[in-house]
Amino acid sequence: MIPQRPVSLRFTMLLMYAIALLPAGRAQDVRAVYQQHCASCHGPQLEGGQGGSLSDDVWTYGADDENITRIIREGAAGGNMPAFGTVLEPAQIRALVVYIREMGTRAAAQQTRFNQPTPTTVTQSEEHAFRLEVLTDELGVPWSIAFLPDGRMLVTEREGRLRIFADGKLQPEPIAGIPEVWARGQGGLLAVAVHPDYANNGWVYLAYSDPGADGTAMTAIVRGRIRDGRWVEQEDVFRIPAPLYKRGGVHFGCRLVFHDGYLFFTHGERGAPTDAQDLSRPNGKVHRLHDDGRVPADNPFVNTRGAFPSIWTYGNRNPQGLALRPGTTELWETEHGPRGGDELNLIQAGRNYGWPVITHGMNYNGTPVTDRTAQEGMEQPVIHWTPSIAVGDMAFYTGAAFPRWQGHLFVTALAAEELRRLVIENGRVAKQELVFKGIGRIRAIAEGPDGYLYFGLERPGRLVRLVPAE
Template structure:
């Protein structure tokens, strides 16, 4: 749904009755903000991913393929980044640190690559270490196949759970009628691996003939947000719908999230994809946005730096160019708030170890949200 700015936003979608919470929850816009924005790293076109290193440096991925390190007010380019397939929505995407980074130094990357026999490219996951401003000990852990020349729906976010498992998302690459519902094919899935790339022996489809053994859940369109709930430890994801029907889901082992058999969205042309918004055996979203906000990046606020936000969910909007704050109680959205309206396409939002929230805005850079005293 990243191209949602090309389509009208003032449409009405008639939805059939189901148990999903829909986006009729009014979004509020505060008259004044109790924080200011401080530019931390400027002159970045598309800061897709960012992580915070123990020495207070920020490691940043540019979709174009550059890997940047910002420290003490200076930004340098890291050598030996993955060679990316920079096409459409694909390129150098997310970054995540190993939970035991202080001990082992592993950094994980998602990126689009042309590696493989087929033309085009697809999403891959690798890990490496940072030494003397270059990546070393590079290991590819997973590569989706086959390649595709289509430019959409690469995913891809990375998250670790409390047991040290590595999760990542790969979009269905624009081939909705084939990929997301077929567990013998990559794409349109969320995957789970051990930190070294080995497939867990209790993954849901390891004993199923022909299945992609790394799959953890399926029936996804294009997930660009993954976050671990700070209290339950559950993995939450959001994903782009088509025209309408962006979703927030709680990801469960082996579950089918329905795309495109069930959806609250319609085709960009205005025609119907399906008349079903629910079906037995397919999961309902915790929440869905119609119109689509084109969500990218997601974090739970756990910091005391923003006491009014503690426990809330922050999500970037590419389409409407704002930061959305959602209050969630008992897995229901009870309040929505629009922050930084019109600031720009919000590509990512993360909470740093120092407790501050950082956002990346396309064409501008990375900002820190600083509470007013």
């Protein structure tokens, strides 16, 4: 049936009226915002037109986020670049800045050749030449690597297996008797760590997604000993009350670091952003316990009513790396931002790292989280990666095999498939090198007793290492 015109017209007018009443497009994808307001002058791909290119990394008014934000808000060039401060909300302008960074990085990547090491090539990086050796390609998702004093390597597979690599081979049988894990989404068997005094106490620590009731899961940590291929003498180190378990398959954490009798570990916010600001919940935090699981009496929130006593810092979104800087008491952490705003943080007792009140990123669907990148009482990252590289595990290098890398921080990336070398000076990142890119998502990094750098790569699940090729 053909609808009668008056009805159709009235319907259209109602629809237009409804659209006019919608709030100023906060829920709109940033790409659509760009196409609507900017593409006519800066080109559909940001390549430029009547206005200059926004993807060539050439900036008339300053390359930093603050200046780009200011130009969008206030306009420039006598109004040839219109002011959008009254048209767009601050959070939308923030999302546009993230989008401009994404498109700029994409344009640059098309013109750059990256190191892509293979087993048969020598790769020259700034300080060292190296080769890549593949030790095994028979793993699932290798989440974490730790070395025993005798040189054997422990590797977790997220699917729920603890493996041993020894004498140049992956041992066919996984360690028997480890806890049952909730292996779904980002959950499963996560970190493995060897106690610094393993030679005397034999403790190995495992962090994993522990299945709760009704499809819930949460991060738990146990320690145990490995004897004749079996996991034995297990003790709980961290296990939270069942009512705090959560549904959903994202952001479990969890990395483990020992220092001075303490165990530091990270716990992702489990896809519940506001929990990261809630001290009565363990998720979205970095924690500190004694290595046997007791809560230290001088933890920052032990005397705060209702607070989870093991909390060391809060406002942490999805921490994927944790490392102590050698020769110092500095604890460094990497965490995933949403879309943009991956962070490198210097973790200090009692501090608030801001998520989700402040962030340099936006939502995955291109809608803004907030326009706030900073706020009084909240920590700034030492650096942030915008667009996101999906920052992963990290390690400070201390070995002799690559002497000019000593003390440098190696940071891995999942989605961007990168290894980055960071030189830290006075709490700042003085230099950053992209060592290699494009051989797979890098989930795990560890320095071996031989001074080589070991990695767990995904799809296929491989263990590889960098060896010097000078």
